[in-house]
Amino acid sequence: MAGTTVAAVMAELAELDDPKARAVNEKHGDDHGVNLGKLRALAKRLKTQQELAGELWETGDTAARLLAVLICRPKAFGRAELDAMVREARAPKVHGWLVNYVVKKSPHCEELRLAWSTDPDPVVASAGWELTAERVAKKPEGLDLAGLLDAIEAEMKDAPDRLRWAMNHCLAQIGIEHAEYRARAIEIGERLEVLKDYPTPPGCTSPFAPVWIAEMVRRKHDN
Template identity: 60%
Template sequence: MPSMTAADALAALAALEDPKARAVNERHGDAHGVNLSKMRGLAKQVGTSTDLARELWDSGDVAGQLLGLLIAKPRELSADEIDRMLRGTLSAKAHDWLVNYIAKKSPLGDDLRLRWIDDADADARAAAWSLTSVRVAKKPDGLNLDGLLDRIERELRDAPSREQWAMNETLAYIGIHHPALRERAVAIGERLQVLADYPVPPNCTSPFAPLWIAEMVRRQG
């Protein structure tokens, strides 16, 4: 059992509040002032507890949600709970962590992918595309890759930003991991030009699908 209650954990987070960290975080869509390295340290102190994570999630506190995602066990959360959490994220980071730390590690991940892929909410669809990228890379059997490329070709350019980013990842992953479809994936990217002008620091890979595909294929040798 964790040594902290939800009130204790929220108080500990409040004690870590740093105005400089808040200014940086808020620029990225996260209304809290806790350094993420310090938050991870607190998560280690708290220990794993899905029950406590549920309480923190429902606290209405942005940092509390993030801490909850660090201490939850994905296998202990039902599909309905994960769905509710997705729709109740309070920050960009909470959405990203929920997808990467919970949905992708849940045995219900593919059920969630199918549940969200045609959802009316663009953030839910974004989560589905992130889960689709995992399937494309690791377990493509049963996926209609040509059908995915058809949909990407129709929807990528005009998709909301978070969904567009995740859909673009799926496009790149198809090109990287499936040589028979590589030429088509590159052609779609070249035609749509999505993220072609995205600023990239030195020595980092561009998210523009044709460049991303080329670089990853080059590394595969």
């Protein structure tokens, strides 16, 4: 489907918009009503189109931006472009997909991780902490894990929601992946009680770090 116009794609997204899905999504801060399975099917049909992805992003529409993330070439973006996009991505799903599907595959990922982690904008900072959690799990060499725990201990409790979630994710990853820091990670989680009472559906792991760490460590030992 090369050569597809933005107008044609926007018309198709409008047809896919479901008021019931929109109502559910809006409770989570995502202002769109497109079923994500149908969105992925559309992306599969369009295939990779970097120019179209850029034009869809520029519309500012949440569903269009999610589609843009799926059809772009992650390595084609410059550092400044990705920085601007993360600052524009206010819908949680767009922010999450952009960080996970694009920034993590970018050659600028580490530079951006360092720059974002201390950004005064808590949503931007949360992107930096999500990238740090990824490094803790997959490429921890060179990270100051004790320093990260110090920062989490000092800042997580009073951090805005999205940043608190990302810091908590990093705390859990340190406890899960690094046995020498596990006791301290659990102790910080127990003392700060962040997400302790978060309603967790049956069969899902609680995001409360001490429970999350214990469960993932248990699964590793069982396998």
